[in-house]
Amino acid sequence: MNQTTFSSPDSHPAKSVLSAIAEFLLGKKYYAVIINTRGTNRCEISSIIFPTLAAAEKHKNELSATFSYQWVETISFRSRNDYSSEIKRYNTPMK
Numbered sequence: 779m780n781q782t783t784f785s786s787p788d789s790h791p792a793k794s795v796l797s798a799i800a801e802f803l804l805g806k807k808y809y810a811v812i813i814n815t816r817g818t819n820r821c822e823i824s825s826i827i828f829p830t831l832a833a834a835e836k837h838k839n840e841l842s843a844t845f846s847y848q849w850v851e852t853i854s855f856r857s858r859n860d861y862s863s864e865i866k867r868y869n870t871p872m873k
Contacts, residue, residue, distance in 0.1 A: 813847045
């Protein structure tokens with residue numbers, strides 16, 4: 779089955795028409811990590827919203843090295859808000 783694809787400068791190099799329509803109607807897909815503060819019953823969403831599942835998984839692996847937080851679940855959601863600028867701001871190296 780042939781699918782028509784097109785390129786967008788700020789997203790993946792090629793995307794199907796169906797993906798583009800879903801993104802337009804439902805918004806872009808983002809990922810977030812739900813964490814548990816160790817020693818408590820308190821669960822909360824991490825302060826970072828990730829554009830890819832791989833980035834969320836990397837954050838999950840970094841959490842396993844801490845004694846303060848424990849990974850609970852990675853969730854996905856769609857939003858029409860553009861969170862890519864916030865992602866870049868929070869992931870800048872500290873000087």
